[in-house]
Each structure stands twice: as C-alpha cells, then as structure tokens.
Amino acid sequence: MSSNSLxxxxxxxxxxxxxxLDRARYFEENPNSKILDGRVVATLFFEPSxxxxxxxxxxxxxxxxxIIGFSDANSTSTSKGETLKDTIKMVANYVDLIVMRHHLEGxxxxxxxxxxxxxxxxxxxxxxxxxxxxxxxYSIYKTQGRLNDLTITMVGDLKYGxxxxxxxxxxxxxxxxxxxxxxKELQMPEEYKEFCREKGxxxxxxxxxxxxxxxxxxIIYMTRVQRERFTDIMEYERVKNLYTLHNSMLDxxxxxxxxxHPLPRVNEIDRDVDDNPKAYYFEQARNGLFARQAIxxxxxxxxxxx
Amino acid sequence: xxxxxxELAVAALRNGTVIDRIPSSVLxxxxxxxxxxxxxxxxxxxxxxxxGKLGTKGIIKIADTEFPEAVLNRIAxxxxxxxxxxxxxxxxxxxxxxxxxxxxxxxxxxxxxxxxSNNEPMATKFEVIGHDPVMIRxxxxxxxxxxxxxxxx
Ligand SMILES: [Zn+2]
Numbered sequence: 193m194s195s196n197s198l199x200x201x202x203x204x205x206x207x208x209x210x211x212x213l214d215r216a217r218y219f220e221e222n223p224n225s226k227i228l229d230g231r232v233v234a235t236l237f238f239e240p241s242x243x244x245x246x247x248x249x250x251x252x253x254x255x256x257x258x259i260i261g262f263s264d265a266n267s268t269s270t271s272k273g274e275t276l277k278d279t280i281k282m283v284a285n286y287v288d289l290i291v292m293r294h295h296l297e298g299x300x301x302x303x304x305x306x307x308x309x310x311x312x313x314x315x316x317x318x319x320x321x322x323x324x325x326x327x328x329x330y331s332i333y334k335t336q337g338r339l340n341d342l343t344i345t346m347v348g349d350l351k352y353g354x355x356x357x358x359x360x361x362x363x364x365x366x367x368x369x370x371x372x373x374x375x376k377e378l379q380m381p382e383e384y385k386e387f388c389r390e391k392g393x394x395x396x397x398x399x400x401x402x403x404x405x406x407x408x409x410x411i412i413y414m415t416r417v418q419r420e421r422f423t424d425i426m427e428y429e430r431v432k433n434l435y436t437l438h439n440s441m442l443d444x445x446x447x448x449x450x451x452x453h454p455l456p457r458v459n460e461i462d463r464d465v466d467d468n469p470k471a472y473y474f475e476q477a478r479n480g481l482f483a484r485q486a487i488x489x490x491x492x493x494x495x496x497x498x
Numbered sequence: 499x500x501x502x503x504x505e506l507a508v509a510a511l512r513n514g515t516v517i518d519r520i521p522s523s524v525l526x527x528x529x530x531x532x533x534x535x536x537x538x539x540x541x542x543x544x545x546x547x548x549x550g551k552l553g554t555k556g557i558i559k560i561a562d563t564e565f566p567e568a569v570l571n572r573i574a575x576x577x578x579x580x581x582x583x584x585x586x587x588x589x590x591x592x593x594x595x596x597x598x599x600x601x602x603x604x605x606x607x608x609x610x611x612x613x614x615s616n617n618e619p620m621a622t623k624f625e626v627i628g629h630d631p632v633m634i635r636x637x638x639x640x641x642x643x644x645x646x647x648x649x650x651x
Contacts, residue, residue, distance in 0.1 A: 296612055297612050297641075316639075
C-alpha cells in the first residue's frame with residue numbers, strides 16, 4: 193500500500209488539501225513541463241468515462257509522462273474472468289502510478305491493498321471521485337479567493353449525488369454555511385446532516401429554490417436530477433422543473449456568485465445562464481486538468497514548485 | 499415453578515462455555531457467529547427464556563469448549579448485552595461481557611451488491627462506527643448497516 197494513493201477525499205487532511213490547491217495553482221500558471229519525463233502512468237478504465245480519462249491523460253501528457261491502459265473492460269482479461277487483484281498486480285509491474293475507474297464500489301481501495309504502487313481513484317461506482325472534489329474545491333478557491341466562510345447552496349439530487357457529498361466532507365475544514373435544496377425524495381441523507389451537526393457546520397434545508405437562498409449564496413452547486421432516481425414517476429414530473437436555474441433568478445445575486453455543475457447537464461441549468469459571467473461550469477471542467485496534475489505529482493512524490 | 503424452569507434451562511455443565519443474556523431475536527445469528535452449526539460438541543440452545551432486563555433472552559451452552567476472546571467478541575456485533583461464563587468442574591471460573599472490536603474481518607457480508615467485496619475473492623472488512631446502537635461501515639464501499647441487521651458470513 194502506498195500512502196500517496198488518493199482513494200477518497202476524506203483520506204487527506206486540511207493541509208494536504210491546501211497543498212493540492214497550491215499545486216493546481218502552480219500548474220495553471222505552468223501547465224506544460226517535463227517533470228514526468230521517464231514516468232509511465234496506467235489509466236485503467238474498467239468502466240468507460242471519456243471525460244475523466246481524457247482529463248487524466250492530458251494531465252500526464254502535458255507533464256511529459258507516458259500512458260498505457262485501456263478505456264473499457266471489454267478489451268482486457270477482466271472480460272475473461274481475471275480478478276481485479278491479478279490485473280492490478282500485473283499492471284503494477286510496468287508502471288509508476290495507476291489511475292483507475294471501476295463500476296464496483298470500493299475497487300480502488302482494494303487495489304491499494306494489493307500493490308505498493310500509488311493508486312488514484314478516478315471513480316468507483318456511486319462511491320468516491322476525489323479528483324472531481326479537488327477540481328470543485330479549486331474552482332471555489334479560485335473564484336472566491338478563499339475557501340473560508342462561504343455560503344454554498346447545493347441543488348438537485350442531494351441523495352445520490354456523490355459530488356455534493358464529497359464536497360461537503362472536504363469543506364468541513366473551512367467553516368462553510370450550506371443550503372440544501374432538493375425535493376423530498378432527493379434530500380441530503382441524514383448521515384451527512386449528522387456530520388454537519390457534529391462538526392458544527394451551519395446548514396439549512398428546503399424544498400424551495402427561492403431567490404432569498406440564491407441571493408445569499410457565494411456558490412450555487414447544481415446537480416442533475418435523474419428520472420431513474422425516482423420511485424414515483426409522477427413525483428419526478430412534478431419536481432423536475434422546480435430545480436432548474438434560469439438567468440432571471442440571478443438578478444439580485446451577489447456579484448461574486450459562481451454557478452458550478454459537475455457536468456454533463458441536462459436541463460437543470462437553462463441555456464440562458466451560459467452567457468452570464470456568473471456561470472462557471474465550463475471553466476470548472478478545465479480546472480480538472482490542473483487539479484489532476486496536482487494529484488498525479490503528489491502521488492508520484494514530485495514537487496513541481498522546487 | 500419458575501425457579502425450576504430456570505434451573506432446567508441452565509442445567510449443569512461440567513466444563514465449557516455458557517453464553518447468557520442474548521436477545522431472543524438474534525440468538526440464532528449468535529449461533530452462526532460462533533460457527534456452532536458444524537460443532538461436534540454437546541450444544542444446548544435455549545430461547546425465549548424469561549429475563550428481567552431483556553424481556554426474553556436466549557442462552558447457548560457449549561460443552562468442553564472454550565473460545566478465543568476474538569471469537570466471543572464477534573457476538574457483541576448483534577448482542578452487546580451477552581455475558582460469557584467459563585465453566586470448569588461445575589464452577590463459573592470467569593464471567594465477562596463481550597467487547598466489540600474496532601474492525602471486523604471476514605465475518606460480515608456487505609449488503610451492497612455493487613461492493614467489490616461481493617465480486618472479488620477477498621475477505622470483507624468492516625469498521626465499527628457506533629456502539630449504541632452498533633453501526634458498522636464497509637471498509638471498501640462505505641455502506642453502513644446496523645449490527646443487528648448485519649449478514650453473517
Ligand atoms: Zn461494501
């Protein structure tokens with residue numbers, strides 16, 4: 193097991209988060225270099241995710257590293273019944289770092305237990321996706337100039353949305369105030385509200401996506417509301433448009449407000465928001481490159497700032 | 499009368515282990531946790547016995563067997579109230595409560611079908627995150643389950 197692995201955002205401390213953000217800032221200023229010269233990184237995508245894979249592979253390429261791997265499990269011996277353990281052990285013979293995505297939850301954690309090569313979790317089912325959280329944190333830090341004392345409104349699917357859960361956990365060190373806006377069926381799970389209470393984190397909860405909440409927010413984090421999450425389709429039809437953000441709703445919002453969304457979006461952000469300077473979701477995705485360069489260099493024990 | 503019944507239920511054991519104060523609803527889970535289904539020893543199981551504090555309780559008596567502490571402590575997962583009596587030559591030589599360990603390896607099956615531990619030949623692992631009531635969390639997929647609802651492997 194390598195201590196430089198990153199499986200879950202809750203594995204790393206406040207200081208490590210701040211160090212990763214500082215690395216991301218460095219890579220935004222210096223995106224291209226040769227610091228990974230001679231290093232080989234495996235991108236093992238047992239489950240396809242073009243967006244995440246391209247982001248990780250670009251991060252490696254821009255730092256001069258080489259990549260091996262696969263983009264879906266059908267092209268590997270996994271489809272012939274090879275265990276994850278055997279695949280990881282085989283690949284670990286060839287590379288300095290493994291970036292993996294898997295449809296099974298806990299796959300990345302298990303991978304760290306069968307190899308000494310560092311492992312970066314690029315998503316394990318509905319469980320963890322720490323590089324998404326780091327790019328969210330970096331986006332917040334960059335647009336607000338700080339992480340402390342911000343009001344963050346989370347909207348949409350707060351029950352199943354792993355990105356909002358991880359962001360909530362990561363923000364615990366920075367005295368946030370949360371507003372949770374969701375329909376009854378998709379509210380923030382009790383365990384995360386209990387987490388907030390334990391940590392003394394202020395939060396409100398409402399089914400109403402009101403202007404008062406919008407106007408008080410520094411960040412609005414929108415998420416996709418998926419039909420298949422509802423047991424009652426009538427309920428989906430009733431609520432699907434209640435959690436859509438329109439440009440007119442932003443008239444009296446803070447000048448520094450930024451709208452975030454992990455993408456892809458469907459209709460939870462109206463296209464009339466796209467040209468508003470408060471819309472940040474496209475740049476947010478670009479920050480993923482710098483956040484991943486930060487995570488990769490940390491995993492390899494390379495500090496670009498020295 | 500009730501005294502007689504009670505005496506019958508805990509009929510004398512020369513040597514072995516008596517596990518008492520197991521809530522009736524989890525008695526048979528406790529039997530499984532100890533692996534007694536395949537035991538060749540003389541095992542006596544009593545259930546729905548009167549108990550002041552628990553309402554009804556179960557009791558397990560295993561002749562000529564003493565268990566390692568780690569095995570006994572598994573019972574705390576489902577029956578934190580259980581009391582273990584070690585009997586030697588008709589005397590209770592030790593009486594102790596069970597104590598839940600911090601982690602449970604290879605004992606509980608994860609209830610999440612999408613968990614890696616249900617899809618790979620590997621040992622399960624759970625961390626104890628709450629004691630009253632007992633709550634455990636899968637080390638791999640982070641799903642949580644109450645101790646009393648845990649599926650014993
Ligand atoms: Zn699990």
